[in-house]
Amino acid sequence: MITNYRVVITSGEPSGIGPDLIIQLAQSNWPVELVVCADGELLQYRATQLGLPLTLLKYQSTLEPKPQKSGSLTLLQIDTIKPVIAGLLEKDNSHYVINTLLRACNGCLNGEFAAIVTGPVHKGVINDAGILFTGHTEFFANYTGSSRVVMMLATKEIRVALATTHLPLKKVPAAITYDTLYEVINILHDDLKKKFSFPNPCILVCGLNPHAGENGYIGREEIDIIIPVLNELRSLHGMQLVGPLPADTIFLPKYLQRADAILAMYHDQGLPVLKFQGFGRAVNITLGLPFIRTSVDHGTALELAGLGFADPGSLITALKLAISMINNNVY
Ligand SMILES: NC(=O)C1=CN([C@@H]2O[C@H](COP(=O)(O)OP(=O)(O)OC[C@H]3O[C@@H](n4cnc5c(N)ncnc54)[C@H](O)[C@@H]3O)[C@@H](O)[C@H]2O)C=CC1
Numbered sequence: 294m295i296t297n298y299r300v301v302i303t304s305g306e307p308s309g310i311g312p313d314l315i316i317q318l319a320q321s322n323w324p325v326e327l328v329v330c331a332d333g334e335l336l337q338y339r340a341t342q343l344g345l346p347l348t349l350l351k352y353q354s355t356l357e358p359k360p361q362k363s364g365s366l367t368l369l370q371i372d373t374i375k376p377v378i379a380g381l382l383e384k385d386n387s388h389y390v391i392n393t394l395l396r397a398c399n400g401c402l403n404g405e406f407a408a409i410v411t412g413p414v415h416k417g418v419i420n421d422a423g424i425l426f427t428g429h430t431e432f433f434a435n436y437t438g439s440s441r442v443v444m445m446l447a448t449k450e451i452r453v454a455l456a457t458t459h460l461p462l463k464k465v466p467a468a469i470t471y472d473t474l475y476e477v478i479n480i481l482h483d484d485l486k487k488k489f490s491f492p493n494p495c496i497l498v499c500g501l502n503p504h505a506g507e508n509g510y511i512g513r514e515e516i517d518i519i520i521p522v523l524n525e526l527r528s529l530h531g532m533q534l535v536g537p538l539p540a541d542t543i544f545l546p547k548y549l550q551r552a553d554a555i556l557a558m559y560h561d562q563g564l565p566v567l568k569f570q571g572f573g574r575a576v577n578i579t580l581g582l583p584f585i586r587t588s589v590d591h592g593t594a595l596e597l598a599g600l601g602f603a604d605p606g607s608l609i610t611a612l613k614l615a616i617s618m619i620n621n622n623v624y
């Protein structure tokens with residue numbers, strides 16, 4: 294296993310559970326150096342609230358990366374703007390959140406970090422601060438100039454990718470164009486091969502409308518867009534694409550057993566099933582970025598911050614997946 298590299302972790306919303314989870318993560322040895330983009334004072338204060346030991350080591354990019362010892366984290370200091378109170382949003386600290394993302398992203402682009410693992414942010418409060426923000430996925434895509442990225446959430450048992458990400462529901466149909474869907478399936482197919490080692494992945498594709506449109510009587514997107522894209526990709530590249538299938542039955546075990554991934558047309562078509570099946574141990578992965586990015590499957594859970602009830606399972610799984618992707622040399 295390659296161990297001499299650094300993974301950068303962002304704290305996410307400072308008043309949420311992100312800091313708690315990172316401190317919990319630090320209670321084990323890790324084979325790689327964990328560089329946390331966060332405010333050290335915030336982490337120390339939260340560690341005291343949680344009653345957990347924490348030593349912060351100053352990040353020095355010129356030193357050789359070292360495996361991270363239990364009870365410690367390497368700190369890349371980013372200052373919060375206002376005092377942080379667990380559970381209480383403060384819009385001015387949104388600039389802190391964005392600064393952590395920018396620093397971590399730049400570090401991935403310049404080779405300082407082998408992967409980024411993100412803690413949960415609060416999209417609403419970032420917008421309250423006057424910063425247009427719909428999610429990390431779109432933020433990293435824009436910042437890196439990636440023309441198209443794909444959000445995929447995965448447990449050990451299922452992988453659910455999304456054709457559209459954080460969009461108001463009424464904008465979804467217009468966003469599912471021939472070109473978009475074509476690119477999304479290409480990225481998904483490519484990454485399932487390269488990053489998840491499926492030699493000839495089988496992707497099940499949801500319809501957009503109830504009953505996948507019922508032959509056009511309950512919507513035409515299947516006939517006008519989805520079927521032509523699937524046909525083209527099958528005939529040009531020999532992809533194993535099944536569908537469009539009705540989204541209400543696509544997750545039945547008999548379909549799932551042949552699927553390497555399910556492609557849902559929109560956020561709440563696919564993610565409720567995934568979260569019902571594996572909340573707390575799923576990972577959110579952005580496909581199509583120039584670096585590895587994994588994240589938690591949950592949000593900021595403000596009501597749990599600082600209390601010691603937040604489950605670090607998803608963050609731990611996200612970090613383990615990032616490490617295994619680095620070791621499989623997927624970039
Ligand atoms: N990766 C990210 O940055 C994500 C951010 N969000 C943001 O989080 C904010 C809150 O979103 P919600 O819809 O309330 O979802 P949420 O995931 O924060 O909370 C949903 C439920 O799950 C529980 N929960 C969440 N994480 C938990 C954990 N680690 N351990 C134990 N229980 C946990 C919460 O207490 C709550 O009952 C929103 O602003 C949303 O945009 C949501 C999802 C992902």
Ligand SMILES: NCC(=O)COP(=O)(O)O
Binds near residue numbers: 427428429431577588
């Ligand atoms: N439901 C997933 C989510 O909201 C996280 O999105 P992102 O911030 O990773 O883009």
